[in-house]
Amino acid sequence: MNNAPHRPYVMIVGTGGTIASSGSGTVDYHNYKVSSTVEQILSSVPEVGRLAELVTDQPVNVDSFRIDNASLLKIARSVEAAAADPEIDAVVVTHGTDTLEETAFFLHLVIRTAKPIIVVGAMRPAGSLSADGPLNLYNALVVATSEAAWGKGVLVVANNHVYGARDLVKRDTSAIAAIEGSKYGVIAEICGDEVHFAHTPARPHTLDSEFVLSSIQQLPVVDIMFDHQGAGQHLYQASVAAGSKAIVVAGMGNGSLSAGARQGAFLAHQAGIPFIRSSRTGQGIVAPLNSDAEFGIITGGSLTPQKARILAALAIASGKKSDEMQSIFDRY
Structure with missing residues (x-):
């Protein structure tokens, strides 16, 4: 034995x-x-x-x-x-x-x-x-x-x-x-x-987790934009035109948006794609702002921009709609 x-x-x-x-x-x-x-x-x-x-x-x-x-x-x-x-x-x-x-x-x-x-x-x-x-x-x-x-x-x-x-x-x-x-x-x-x-x-x-790998055939394109002083809207225009399914912005401080990034949020809203505020600081929780409601901006919580991109892509590939995205980010 x-x-x-x-x-x-x-x-x-x-x-x-x-x-x-x-x-x-x-x-x-x-x-x-x-x-x-x-x-x-x-x-x-x-x-x-x-x-x-x-x-x-x-x-x-x-x-x-x-x-x-x-x-x-x-x-x-x-x-x-x-x-x-x-x-x-x-x-x-x-x-x-x-x-x-x-x-x-x-x-x-x-x-x-x-x-x-x-x-x-x-x-x-x-x-x-x-x-x-x-x-x-x-x-x-x-x-x-x-x-x-x-x-x-x-x-x-x-x-x-x-x-x-x-x-x-x-x-x-x-x-x-x-x-x-x-x-x-x-x-x-x-x-x-x-x-x-x-x-x-x-x-x-x-x-x-609610996500099922076997149901995902491919992941969508989700772009990350790095915000800064004097940023323009041209990269957001290019992202929307290229068919990106969501945009994550690495915003300043509490995910604060420059005028160009704010215009980018408007362009994403017009195109019907999620726009997610995260922070370029690398840590901390991005808190909701009253101004988010105007363009349906989603707050990324404590996720870094690169992880916010992963979660957004996975949610979209799993059939989640724009109005469901905030609850996804709040949960995960």
Whole structure:
């Protein structure tokens, strides 16, 4: 009789990024290229094999700044298939940090499972001095195989910390501690082979989300505009003319709009497409204003512009109408 303890099965979904890259030398931290498959990444970190039985999938293998709507859906379908497999106990997604927060938030809203889904990346390429990818990957497996990680939605691991997919941000261009939890902070810390949770994500996600990935064939174009002093309306005109299905503006302060951006809201209103106010400050809650009602402007709450874009695209792809969008942003 075999009394050996159960070894969890974890699917590693590789998508590329710095964690799968190499440069011209050990101190080349910027001019590197994706060079490794997910299997090659795992072979360079054999320690992860003692934590779980590993299987792999490679839906894409690119820098994360190259991920488009079609790639995002392809990644999500790979994760969804893995999560639905009764033999798989958890999923780890290796991903570039440039757009990690967007992919993680999308998965957080569409993968209907209580199983741990962990997204992990690196700030330094694999062959560089003091590369962070190997330990980040090991720590991702520590979290993925922890019973405490079940039911908490999509989590992101970086630098011995765990963040909720909704609230994490990349705060630095190249620092090793670029991934942060915004003002909502770290939700868990990894110590050795244990993860210690201090908080639980409060907004709906995964099993509590109303969004169904299988019903989405493609994601609509949603543009982000960066507002500033003296901004014009020409970019808004171009966005509407190009057929954008929604516009997110990274407004000043509390999502304040310049005269040009205000005219852009009018153009969007005329075209019948949602116009969402977020903030270029990077954190804080964008509060509703009395002036929003004139053009049906939607407030993005505490979502960054890039995450407001993800939520808007997902809502539109799921058949939500303009008059339903504010309640969507209030809920998620």
